[in-house]
Amino acid sequence: MGIKLDNIFDAFSKNFIFRNKNILQSNYTPETILHRDEQIKQVASILRPALRLEKPSNLFLYGLTGTGKTLVVQYVRNQLLERAEKQKLNLKIEYINCKLKKVGDTEYRILAELLRKFGEDIPFTGLPTGQLYQKFTELIENKTQLFIIILDEIDQAVRRIGDGFLYTLTRINSELKNSQISLIGISNDTKFIDQLDPRIKSSLSEEELIFPPYNALQLKDVLASRSKTAFKEGVIGEGVINKCAAYAALSHGDARRALDLLRVSGELAERRGAKEVTEKDLDEAKEKIEKDRILDLIKTQPKQFHFVLYSILLLEENKKNKIFTGDIYRTYEKLCKNMVIECLTQRRVGDIIAEFDMVGIVNAKVISKGRGGRTREIKLAIPETLIPKVKEILEQSLNI
Ligand SMILES: Nc1ncnc2c1ncn2[C@@H]1O[C@H](COP(=O)(O)OP(=O)(O)O)[C@@H](O)[C@H]1O
Ligand SMILES: [Mg+2]
CATH class of the missing domain: 1.10.10.10 (Winged helix-like DNA-binding domain superfamily/Winged helix DNA-binding domain)
Incomplete structure (x- = not known):
């Protein structure tokens, strides 16, 4: 006979803290994006030619982690695709996260991932890359008029496999007759672009956009807006939110970190069976996250x-x-x-x-x-x- 866990489970099922914890997870898409109007407008106007099936300039976005780059690009992508569908345009915009090992750690895998976006079934290894490129250009030629490729965390792929694949991608247009591709590169490493081969650099950053870190006041708004629906009423006070925003502002204005902090604080309060998240929970959460970060870092x-x-x-x-x-x-x-x-x-x-x-x-x-x-x-x-x-x-x- 094991120990009776009913008490533990019962205590947990009485949830006083969260209404919907998912809202604080970093992969959750928030309903409103605060303090990024400028960036949204700029990305939208750079990509706008796509709605006439004209090739937009290649775009390079950079800024520290948690500054809303992925969020903003995905938002504009969705809006563009909605319009394109209404106008029955043959526009394709695909998002690839190069940080994922199975996507970004060989040129083969990046290409295979791009081909899969056309519904192709590509084996995980085995074909010559030349053949993949050929297949890729054929598919673009036949299936779409304009293809915008978003390469998120592009610095991670280049660090592992060099910038050759980028060179090839930036040159593919010269082989296409009916169609064109545009690239959007996103990097958390602000010095990345200067390490590229100058030809690739000038091609990839025909347009450049920097995402500045959020300051404490902006983070406070982001946190307040997301916690309204994430927490039950009266669980989280302004003091905790302000302090959380201040902590995250110190670690270079990272909204992801701010949200993590708030979520973990809530979890700690929940575990204590409390009805309120306190500043002490926040401090403990901060310590716990820092420890986890160090251990993860070392493990990898x-x-x-x-x-x-x-x-x-x-x-x-x-x-x-x-x-x-x-x-x-x-x-x-x-x-x-x-x-x-x-x-x-x-x-x-x-x-x-x-x-x-x-x-x-x-x-x-x-x-x-x-x-x-x-x-x-x-x-x-x-x-x-x-x-x-x-x-x-x-x-x-x-x-x-
Ligand atoms: N302006 C904002 N409003 C609401 N949530 C935001 C905002 N900016 C960032 N976030 C959230 O912070 C986290 C990190 O944002 P993300 O776009 O992934 O940053 P980056 O790609 O720059 O590292 C995500 O969970 C995102 O939803
Ligand atoms: Mg990102």
Whole structure:
């Protein structure tokens, strides 16, 4: 006989907090989009020629995460398609998220995904890419007059597979007779466009649009509007919403983060059986989200990153003095020898540590050593309470 869970379930079924929690999920499409009128209008006017089946300029959208890029583009897409249907236009607009591994991690997969949008059944591997491109141009020629391709999180695909596929896509028009394609690239990485081959860059960003971060007041409006239908009446006070908006404004105005915070706060209140979300729930939610973020981040790093991080952890544990890059490298080297794995160069390990610094796993401080020499002093930036869990993840990954 297991334990009786009725009490636990009953307590949960008395839901005092949420009316509809889905409204706070990030994949939920809100009814109103606040503080993005300007961007909506600009995207709409850039794409407007599509309603006369004239090729719109390629468009490149960029801005930090959670600034409403995906939301705005999808909104304009839907409106355009509605009009196109009324006018019986042969216009096709498809959205592809390159961040998804099974979509964006090879050129083959991106093409296969595009072909599937025409209802083609493409095997997951096996055909030559040349053949896929040929099929693709045929389909566009035969099935549509204008094809707008939205490549969301395009930086993720380019990072993994290079920018060759973009080059090809931007050149396809020269092979088409009856039809044309336009590209919309979206990136969370604001420096991405400058890393592209200049020819691709100028073609992709015929038009460019930046999405600035939301400020605290704007976030407050977004949160207030979504929480009206997400929470039961009287559950969430203005104080909590204001504080939540302020937190998210500090982490570069990310609306996704703001919504997550509010949702997790509600869940914590619900778990306590409370009838109200408090600022304390919010603070706990903030801590929980930050911990989850760090753990997820660590889990998804490649093996060599795990070796480097494990070396830092070992050094921290036996720390007598400050830790410098050279110390980490020596520990790492020993570890590689013991585990009989390939050892990266000191320079490469330095790069990995710099990446850890960038995502907030460590803090690195540059120290000059005189005569132009420099090193970095490294401190672990993972909260103390998380370290055992992190160690467990690394040991499992590295079979230690
Ligand atoms: N102006 C807004 N009004 C309502 N919800 C918004 C607004 N901007 C962003 N959101 C919500 O915030 C989350 C992140 O927005 P998203 O468009 O995915 O950002 P990005 O693509 O720039 O990372 C989504 O859940 C979205 O619905
Ligand atoms: Mg997005």
